[in-house]
Each structure stands twice: as structure tokens, then as C-alpha cells.
Amino acid sequence: MVLFSFVCDVLGYFTHNTRLFEVGFWNIFVAAIAIFVAIIFGQFEAGLAQVYPAVQPTLNFHTVMGWSLGAIVAIVTAWRFVIRNRHPHKVPPAYLGTATFLVCLVLLQVYLGSKLFWVYGLHVEPVVEAMKQRISP
Amino acid sequence: MNSQLIDQLRLRLGINGLPYEIPMHPKLVHLTLGLFILAILFDIAGAIFPIERPIFKFLGVSAIRSGFFDVGWYNLIGASVITFFTVAFGFFELILANPPTDQISAWGLNASMTMVLHGLGGILLLGAIVAMTVWRGLQRYHWRKNESRQVQWGYLLVGVAMFGILFVHGTLGGQLGSEFGIHVTAAKLIQQGANPSLLPK
Numbered sequence: 109m110v111l112f113s114f115v116c117d118v119l120g121y122f123t124h125n126t127r128l129f130e131v132g133f134w135n136i137f138v139a140a141i142a143i144f145v146a147i148i149f150g151q152f153e154a155g156l157a158q159v160y161p162a163v164q165p166t167l168n169f170h171t172v173m174g175w176s177l178g179a180i181v182a183i184v185t186a187w188r189f190v191i192r193n194r195h196p197h198k199v200p201p202a203y204l205g206t207a208t209f210l211v212c213l214v215l216l217q218v219y220l221g222s223k224l225f226w227v228y229g230l231h232v233e234p235v236v237e238a239m240k241q242r243i244s245p
Numbered sequence: 246m247n248s249q250l251i252d253q254l255r256l257r258l259g260i261n262g263l264p265y266e267i268p269m270h271p272k273l274v275h276l277t278l279g280l281f282i283l284a285i286l287f288d289i290a291g292a293i294f295p296i297e298r299p300i301f302k303f304l305g306v307s308a309i310r311s312g313f314f315d316v317g318w319y320n321l322i323g324a325s326v327i328t329f330f331t332v333a334f335g336f337f338e339l340i341l342a343n344p345p346t347d348q349i350s351a352w353g354l355n356a357s358m359t360m361v362l363h364g365l366g367g368i369l370l371l372g373a374i375v376a377m378t379v380w381r382g383l384q385r386y387h388w389r390k391n392e393s394r395q396v397q398w399g400y401l402l403v404g405v406a407m408f409g410i411l412f413v414h415g416t417l418g419g420q421l422g423s424e425f426g427i428h429v430t431a432a433k434l435i436q437q438g439a440n441p442s443l444l445p446k
Contacts, residue, residue, distance in 0.1 A: 109279055112323055130312040131319045138283060193307065222267040225422070229431030233424045234345070238435045 109139035110181065110214050113188075114207045117199050126197040133192050140185035143178050150174055150221075153231065158239045163228045170220040177217055184210055251341065260437075261430045262341050268428045270338050273331040274418065278411060280324035281374060285404035288317035288381075288396045314395040318385055325378040332371045339364055342427045345436070350420045359425070363417045370414060373407065 113135035120128030150171075159167060184206060191203060229235030256264045290297065291313035301308040344356035354362070380400060389395050426432030434440070 109283065111276070112280060112320065115323070116319065127312075127315045128319065130309070131316045134287065134312070134316045135283065135320070189306075218272060219267065222272065226261065226267050226271075226428060227430045229426065229429045231423060232426050232429045232432050234426040234432040234435055235429065 109135045109142065110207075111211060113139065114204075114211050117207060118204060121199055121201075121204060129192070129197065129199055132199070133188055136181070136185050136188055140181050143181050147174050147178050157224075157230045158236055159230075160228075160239070163224065163230065166220055166223055166228065167230075170217065170224060173213070173217045173220060177213060180210060180213065256341075258341070259430070260433045261428045262343050262433065263338060263428055266430075268334075268338050268422075270331060270335040271418070271422065273327060273334055274415070276327045277324055277331045277374075278415070280320045280327065281411070282408065284317050284320035284324060285401065285408070287313045287320065288404065289401055291317060292394055292396055292398070292401060310393065311395075314385070317396070318381060321374075321378050321381055325375050328371050328374050332367050335367050336364065338428060342421070344421070344425045344427050348425060350424050352417075352420070354417075354420075356421070356425045356427070359417050359420055363414065363421060366410075366414045366417065370410065373410075377403065377407070 113132045116128045116132035116135065120126060120132060154167060154171065157163075157167075187203065187206075191199060224230045225232065251258075258264055259266065261268075291310055294308075294310045294313065298308070339360060342360065344360065346356065349355055350359055352359075377400070381396070384396055384400065389397070421427045422429060426436075
């Protein structure tokens with residue numbers, strides 16, 4: 109949602125299609141709510157995961173990034189909200205710059221989370237089974 | 246797929262069976278889902294706008310009815326475009342999959358059945374999403390151009406039904422990763438008898 113909000117705001121900025129600003133606003137608005145649901149589930153599942161030493165640094169990084177992104181998305185959304193209230197048909201370049209940075213953080217966070225599942229196999233059945241056998245022989 | 250055929254592709258495959266570390270299809274599918282679900286939810290919000298107007302007033306968020314329909318329309322276009330990539334990567338990664346043959350999923354299906362259903366379902370869903378975009382476009386620019394409610398109730402009903410289909414379809418896809426361990430590096434290492442804790446950090 110952050111990604112699509114960014115795409116809409118950038119397209120709106122360059123094409124002067126001001127409808128896209130409304131689309132950009134609502135997408136990040138929902139993202140700001142959804143990210144806290146994501147953090148809560150993430151904490152819950154991280155707590156239940158079979159964490160082995162190789163995973164720990166990635167999991168810690170993912171956790172810190174998750175909470176930070178929660179705060180950053182909330183702040184950026186508040187800023188987007190003020191922009192929309194003052195000038196519904198304009199988005200300042202400073203906002204687009206910040207949003208670009210935010211998109212990079214989101215992509216990094218997606219990469220970290222993907223690594224936990226697709227590389228380290230957290231909550232993947234064959235891996236969980238193998239772990240159980242090793243711990244309780 | 247036949248391993249000799251895969252060799253002919255001359256791809257440098259990692260332990261996970263892919264030429265890259267993280268499968269792309271499961272990433273893209275979240276864009277498809279997010280965009281599609283928001284598209285329908287915002288159209289619903291637009292359709293029942295008179296009911297929720299006081300809520301937005303109370304919250305101090307200025308909301309315009311046509312704005313909600315704009316979100317519904319542009320998010321749906323986004324979903325249509327991205328889903329072509331989702332399905333394309335899905336098939337690429339499906340071809341390179343090397344699932345275990347001795348396991349049954351929580352739904353009692355083996356890996357090949359799950360793969361076939363998920364692959365066929367993917368094409369049908371791509372068709373359905375594109376068809377809904379055309380339908381939505383006709384409502385927006387022709388049939389209901391001058392109506393205050395831009396979408397038909399039938400369209401919203403189909404949209405909600407799609408949520409159910411997407412849920413079933415997504416669960417099948419999730420089982421391919423989380424139960425059969427397809428393209429999961431640690432699972433492949435365990436199959437080969439290696440210890441995943443030796444994975445690089």
C-alpha cells in the first residue's frame with residue numbers, strides 16, 4: 109500500500125492528474141493502520157518460531173525495522189494528511205523525496221522478512237519437523 | 246519438471262532451485278491481493294457513503310464520495326497490471342519446483358495436485374481480475390457515468406465472492422511453501438541431510 113501510494117503520488121505529480129493524489133492518500137492511510145496489525149502478528153509468530161543461531165541477526169533486524177517502520181509510516185501519513193487538508197491538488201517534492209526513502213525501507217523490510225521464511229524456513233513444516241527431532245530425539 | 250529439461254535452460258540454480266535467493270511470486274502476490282482487496286473495499290465504502298459520512302465527519306477526515314471510487318478504480322487497474330507479472334513469475338517458479346512426493350497437505354492433497362490447482366487457478370484468477378477491470382471501467386465511463394453511485398451492487402457482490410476464492414487459492418499457494426517447502430533453502434538443505442544452522446547469516 110505504501111508502494112502503490114508512492115506510485116500514485118509520483119504519477120499524479122508528473123501527469124497533473126489530481127485524482128491520483130486522493131488514491132495516494134487513502135492507500136497510505138490504510139497502510140498506517142494495517143502496519144500495526146502486521147507488527148502484532150509478526151511479534152506473535154516470531155515468538156512461536158524455532159529460532160536457530162543463524163537466523164537470529166536477521167530476525168532481530170526485521171523486528172527493529174518493523175517497529176521503526178510502524179512509527180515512520182504513521183508520521184509520514186500524518187504529514188500526507190496535512191498536505192491533503194491544505195492543498196488537495198498538490199504534493200510537494202520534499203514529500204516525494206521522503207516517500208522514496210520510505211519505499212526503500214519497505215523493500216528492505218520485505219527482503220528481510222522473505223529471508224526468514226524462504227531461506228531460513230521459519231514455520232516451514234519440513235524444517236520445523238527436523239528441528240523437533242533434533243531437540244527431542 | 247524433468248531435470249534434464251531444466252538443465253537445458255542453463256540457469257545457475259541455487260539450493261532453493263531458483264536462479265535467485267528469494268522467490269518473486271510470493272512477493273508479487275501480496276501486491277495483487279492488497280490492490281484488489283482495497284479496490285473492492287473502497288468501492289463498497291463509496292457505495293454506502295451516506296451511512297458512513299458522519300463517521301468521517303466525527304474523525305475530522307474530509308472524505309469525498311468520488312474519491313473513494315477513484316481509489317477503487319485505480320487500485321483495480323494496478324491489480325490487473327501487476328497480476329500479469331505475478332502469474333508469469335508464478336509459472337516460472339512452478340516449472341522449477343522440485344516438491345517432495347511422499348507428503349500430503351493439510352487439505353489432503355499431494356504436492357502435484359496442489360501445484361496443478363494453484364497453477365490453473367492462477368490463470369483463471371488473472372482472467373477474472375482483468376474481466377472485473379473491464380466491467381468496472383464500463384461502469385465508470387459509460388453505464389453509470391452520471392450516477393452518484395459509480396458501481397453496481399452485483400459488481401460488489403462478485404468482488405466479495407472473489408475474496409473467498411482468493412483465500413482458497415492463496416492457501417493452496419501457501420501450502421506449497423510452508424508445507425511442501427518448495428523453494429525454501431533450509432528445507433532443501435535438510436532433504437540433502439545438511440544442517441541449516443550452517444547457512445550464512
